[in-house]
Amino acid sequence: MLSTGLPQGAVPKLERPGPLRDRVYEALLELITTRALQPGQHLVESELAGHLGVSRQPVREALQRLNTEGWVDLRPAQGAFVHEPTDEEADQLLTVRTLLEAEAARLAAADAGSAGIAALEMLCAEGEKAVDADDVDAAVALNARFHAKIMELAGNAVLAELAGQVDRRVRWYYTPVARQRGHQSWIEHRALIAAIADRDQRRATELMREHTEHTRTSYHARQRS
């Protein structure tokens, strides 16, 4: 036990830079999701290393992680290429997302505390405000946080881990479409919160399923245009 009277949280933990590979990973993921690196593009290690001011090694490790998570394709002895999502893959990903999110909604409904529900409602309110203000970026971010919060309330770390990755990839494909939907989305969120507050597992599952299925519908509608 510390004998000093310092409050526990006051020590800023003197933030260490942390492993370089992780920061490279974050940077590359940001570049990919923002379309700065386009699908199919050839990623040259030395190039990225020079651009980021680090050695090739951390870049390599970051690329490998991105590979296992499906963001880049690592062709042996040839290099890394930004993954090109096919329509089929996007569809399969949406199927899985629906599954995971629906289960999360069910679990959240099973044991949601009033504090959690309050947090959801707050996020929802902010989201609606962002939509009204036409602040699309904020709305998208709040949407992500809303779903993440439900995951948190579900209390299943493994599920959250998988859903986090799937969601992020879905959002990558879905970004161009996201600007259409927006208002309707938050209405559905409201209904979902109500179901969770009522501890109605079946209704929560069904609402979340419909909600994510609407995403799929929007995606396909977009594809055709």
Place this chain on the structure above:
Amino acid sequence: MLSTGLPQGAVPKLERPGPLRDRVYEALLELITTRALQPGQHLVESELAGHLGVSRQPVREALQRLNTEGWVDLRPAQGAFVHEPTDEEADQLLTVRTLLEAEAARLAAADAGSAGIAALEMLCAEGEKAVDADDVDAAVALNARFHAKIMELAGNAVLAELAGQVDRRVRWYYTPVARQRGHQSWIEHRALIAAIADRDQRRATELMREHTEHTRTSYHARQRS
């Protein structure tokens, strides 16, 4: 077009060793799942490198991949430790597995061809034979192949990818328990095949759900002993 008269498939493709990191990855995963490397054990890079006859680099890359997939915990500036599964985590993993497998069964029931069903029945027959012969290792392997086949029939690559990883980890936790169940398991498989052959999505889902839930029950029963 080749002017030589060589038959197309006869060329053995002269198997190249492939990236060293992948083989190191496979080797380490084998060592972990077979309990040669016990949970909590400290994995020293240079040690493994020397033991496998390679440099530290491929070992590092393999460890990082194992880290992202949840097999080892990579504590910064301290090294890699074989992940220690907690009861809670095992339970969450089983929940997710139930979810994924049940969906796979539904999809398989939705569009299963007669060829696929025949393959399932063949695997089932072999599995029953292995159980009767008390060949536990073969039975476990065939069980894995059976579930993998259903995944394949589901025709969802993303789902298969996730389920493959989850399944392997579940099997890791579950291995000591596996020797109890065995006979009952294949009876349930038979029922599942019948549901898929009938294209009864609801029944296939439910049967697979019960089937994987039985695994959970066995696990918890084991825990108490």
Place this chain on the structure above:
DNA sequence: GAGCCGTAGACTGTAGACAAAAGGCAAAGG
């Protein structure tokens, strides 16, 4: 005797260098 500080060892994190393989281009031959 107990607790603290200093030092040494070991391991990881990162950088740089070398060898091998793949793809592209040009020149020679049919």
Place this chain on the structure above:
DNA sequence: CCTTTGCCTTTTGTCTACAGTCTACGGCTC
């Protein structure tokens, strides 16, 4: 004019070396 072959450039895969950091042990002080 087309095909094929050889070379060359580029990029990856692997190894070795060095610096930073954490842990553990031993001595020292109170």
